[in-house]
Amino acid sequence: MNKPLDYIFPAPPAGLDPTALDPARVPQHVAVIMDGNGRWAKKRALNRLRGHKAGIEAVRETIRCASDLGVRYLTIYSFSTENWKRPHDEVVGLMDLFAKTMLAEVDGLHEENVRVKTVGDLSVLPAETREAFDEAWRTTGDNTGMTLVVAVNYGGRQEILRAVEGCMRHAVLEAEETGGFLPPTEELFERGLYTAGIPDPDLLIRTSGEMRVSNFLLWQIAYAEFVCTDVLWPDFDRYEFLRCLLEYQGRNRRFGGVE
Template sequence: MRSETPINVPQHVAIIMDGNGRWANARGLPRTAGHRAGVERVREAVRTAAEADVKYLTLFAFSSENWNRPKQEVSDLMGLLRFFIRRDLAELHRENVRVRVIGCRQSIQPDIKALLVEAEERTRENTGISLVIAFNYGARDEMVRAVREIAEAVKSGDMDPASITETTVAGHIDTAGIPDPDLVIRTSGEQRLSNFLLWQAAYAEFVFMPCLWPDFDRAAFHEALNEFGRRDRRYGAVAAPELAVGS
C-alpha cells in the first residue's frame, strides 16, 4: 500500500491560501464566512505539515495589496488575525511550533503588531515546525526594503559594493535564516505568484490545486506533497543519461 506521505518530503512548503471569498459566494454566504472557514483550515494545514515532517510552512495570510479591499472586509480580516493568535497561540506553543512573521510592520495597528511580536517571542525557543506568517507582505516591497538597507550600508562605508552577492541580498530580505521554499502551493486553480516570495521561489516546484482554500484538507495537502515527490529537481543541470541496455 502506498504511504500517505512521500519519501521525498519538501523541507519548506509555502502556500498561497486563495479562494475564501469564492467559497463563501458559492454557498450564498458573506465573504467573512469564507475567511473564517479559511482560518480553521490553517490549523489543519499546520498539523498536516508537522506530521509529514515538513520543517517550515509559510502561509500568505495578508498581502500588502489586500489593504485595497473594502474597508469592512479588511476590518474583518484583522479581527480574524487577532482571533487566531489569541485562540491558537497557546496550542501552537504546546505543540512546539515556532512562529515567525514576515512582511512590513510599519503602519499596522499597534495591537496587531504587539500580537505578532508576542507570537514570535513566546515561541522563539521551540524546535518543531516553523510557521511563517506572511502578513502585510509583498515581495517587491520586501526587495525594495532590502535594497535600501544594503544601500545604507554602502553609504556608511560598512559594505563594499563589489562584495555584494546573492548571499548578501538573501541576508537582508524578510526570510533571512529560513531556507527557500521547495514547494509553493496555490489553491483555487489560479496559476500565479501574486507578488509572493519572488526571490525565494526561484527554484521552487509549483503545484496549483483546483480546490478553494477552505476545502484544502489533509488529503489535498498530501496530494500536493506526493506531486512534489514525483518531480525531478535539477536546479538548471542536465539529468544524467540512463545507462544503455547491456552496458
C-alpha cells in the same frame, strides 16, 4: 517525520495511498498561497469574511499535518500589501480575525513545539493585531519544531526594494571605511530580506485554480516546485496536502542542470 503515515492520514479517500509518500523526501519548506475564501463564501451566499473564517480550519489542518510530517518551515500568505485595496469592512474584519485567531491558537502551537514568525511590514497594522503576533513570537520563539511563517502585509517587490536599500547602505559604509566599493553579493542581499535565515521554499502550493505568484516570495521561489489545485482554501485538507506532496515527489528537481 514525527508520526506514522497511517496516524497522519487515517481515512484516505479511494485512490489515494498515503504509503506512496516517501517520508525521507518531504520538502523542508512549503509555502502556501491560500486562495478562494471569497469564492467559497459566494457559492454559499455568505459574505467574504465568513469565507475567511471558514479558512481558519484549513490553516489548522495544514499546520498540524505539515508538522507531523516533519516539514521544517511552513509559510502562509495571509495578507498582501495589495490586500489593502479590498473593501474597508473586509480589511477591518481580517485584522480583527488575525488578532483573535493568533491569540486563540498560540497555546496549542506552543504545545506542538511550533515556532511562529512573521514576515512583512507589521508597523502599519492595528495595534491589537501587531500585539497578537508579538505575543505569539514571545510565547513560541524558543520552540524547536516546525517554524510557521505568517506573511502579513507582505509584498515581494517591496521586500526586494528593502533588501536593495540595505545593500546600498552597506556599500556607503564600506566606501567610508575603506575608500573602495565592493559589489553586492547574493548573501549580502539575502540578509536584507524578511526571510533572512530561512531556507528557500522547495514547494509552493496555490489553491482555487489560479496560476499566479501574486507578489509572493519573488526572490525565494526561484527554484521552487509549483503545485496548483482547484480546491478552494476552506476545503483544503490533509488529503489535498498529501496530493500536493505526492506531485512534488514525482518531480525531477534539476536546478537548472540537465536531466
